[in-house]
Amino acid sequence: MGGRAPDQGQPVPPIADRARGAVQRLRSDPRRQPRRSRRQGTRPLRRRYGIALSAGGAGAFVGAMLGLRLAKRLGYGRAFAASLILSTGLPLLLAFIPGRGLQYGVLLGAIQFLAGIGLGSANVLSVTIRQLLIPRTALARSNGAYRTFTFGVLPIGAALGGVLGSTFGTTAAVAVGTAGIALSALPMLVREVRTLETPVTTAA
Template sequence: MSLLQQNVALIDETKPEKRNRGLSRQFWALWAADGVSAVGSQVTLVALPLTAVTYLNASPGAVGLLRAAGFAPVIVLALVAGALLDRRSSATVLRWSSWGQAALIGVVPLAAALHVLTIWPLVVIALLVSSLAVFAALASQSTLPETVDVDQLTTANARLTFLRGLAETAGPAMAGFLVVALTAPTAMSVDAVSFAAAALILLGVRTARRPPATGTGTGTGTAAGSLGIAEGARFLLRHPMLRRVAIAGGTLNLFSGVGAALQVIFLARELRLSAAFIGLLFAVQGLAGIATSLLVGRLTRWTGLGWALVLGLVAEGAGALLFSLAAGPHWLILVTAGTGMAVGAMVVPLYNVNHISLRQAIVPRELLGRVNACARTIVMGTLPVGSLLGGLLAATLGTRPVLVAAAVCMLAAGGWLATTGVPAVRTVADARRLV
């Protein structure tokens, strides 16, 4: 039996998920650690730029550089991180990433207390924390399949998505309170403590160290070859469903990035909504995503795996189009824009959870870090490109026309995936047979 067959041999996708078997203690430890660190990270998401703006009085250029430091490692480090991860215990990597982020973030309030904090060390800290976050995200995706059975992957990923959604919804409000009560740099100490707590919780999670697979991807004399990165890329690109789903997701995120860059500008300047109403719309968006994350497994069993992925992309594009067409009386603007944002948020878990679960179920464990990294680079690497493109196009063409065009392109990405044969794949077992 091949390694790939071993990974899916226990799947019986023709039956509903067994409800009398709970998720393991190791999964709940992973879940708790993820939740604690996610809440803390929301504090830093708010407090870090405020530290630069209000505490250090940084220039717009410096603030932009600080933001870029958070994006760059996702594009630059993901492939190398995935390859290195396949040579180590993923739980150990996740634990030490948490310790590292705790130490780095803890430097900020300490330096502020000593009155030695300046903008450039803050940028370096942001870059290093973001780099460790890349390792942590990939390590989490590699750790989860070793804590649950294969037929529990969708449920487990949905639980994590739900928890992160709660953190993203409640975290910023808590962060605002902490910044007011403690000052921005001091508030970041909460995140440092949260990462330290997560690292301690992760002591209850154990995964095996897996030696890298040998194959044609190694021994090429290049850095990519010596790390086996090409082997992970080949697996992803040779599997018809994994390749198509990743390409469609990356294409959609390119244009989603365009919309994300212009969303607040459109609401505030074009639609003339107050900050209070804009905040309300984002709260509705967050709650919509949380609600759907609990139903992903049930919806996937009803539609089939392939249609769940397609519908996730198409509906996100439809929500973006509805948002871009918001106009008229104030109440109609709120209903149209709010519905569009809610629809888009509701279906994101449908794509994300199933895409991650699909890779975790059918990719051999010793390749999972590299395949996850390649998929993450394709799907997420287009977001900052889209954000940059959105700003440039809006300056010339206007905000609404660019939002409408981006939404149509998002719909086209989902429509293309619907024509590829992916909807015919109802289960992970069907996807395995496409190899």
């Protein structure tokens, strides 16, 4: 009736066949290859980075086991000072780690592990002093206030780190953050703390 009749000589392929053909064309499209290869190339890097960060937790476990033994050998105050230097001083090197890829991951993991040892040891030694100095009736409130202050400032630091990183770069942001951590430990390195032989001396 004036319209063109469909071509009966070329049957229309089924919907499933057309869908498979479209998928194959997308897979063979050269414009999609670089994007897919970049995603695949970042997976090993992410795995190495995660392993390097987990080294900090392993170091903290080792430090918690060694803290009191270190105090018996060096004296309580000197062991506490050494633990603080490890946990807050070593991260200063994070902004200056050379290399890329595997080399960077190994160095990052080593720093994280050693700093974690200091952190685990310092936590054990500091909690012991607090439990001896603070009356039992106030332990829960003091620990709650300590945790609130410690973890309450984390969102503020995260926001400031994001601003610094986007403005000056990640290296500068890491340098400023680790410098702040190191400075926060200075009040605990006074002579009265460093010369402690046992935590009982503090309680007395």
